[in-house]
Amino acid sequence: MDSGVKHAFRNSTDKIVKVYNTHEPALNIEDYFEDVCKVVELAKNRKTNKVSMKNLKTLLLFGTLMKNYRKEIIAVNPPDILVRTLGVIAKVIGINYNKSR
Numbered sequence: 001m002d003s004g005v006k007h008a009f010r011n012s013t014d015k016i017v018k019v020y021n022t023h024e025p026a027l028n029i030e031d032y033f034e035d036v037c038k039v040v041e042l043a044k045n046r047k048t049n050k051v052s053m054k055n056l057k058t059l060l061l062f063g064t065l066m067k068n069y070r071k072e073i074i075a076v077n078p079p080d081i082l083v084r085t086l087g088v089i090a091k092v093i094g095i096n097y098n099k100s101r
Helices: 029-043 056-068 080-093
Strands: none
Touching (some): 029 056
């Protein structure tokens, strides 16, 4: 896949899906995916075990994540400017997925 091309994937089932993805140059993409797991764990609703992108804390956590990996990945939808703004707001109010709960 070419650089700068919009692409995404989503698992719409309850089954485990494996994805094979290559990144050249890899930069810090492995760290990015490890941090995605951290964000998902922090963002999960404890009762439903699901992540809602309608939750402000979730949006701020993902904004922080995306701000930390600007070289590896840039948001398209929602627009990058919105994601960057959420990352700045999260930093100002002290939301960080690397902190302990």
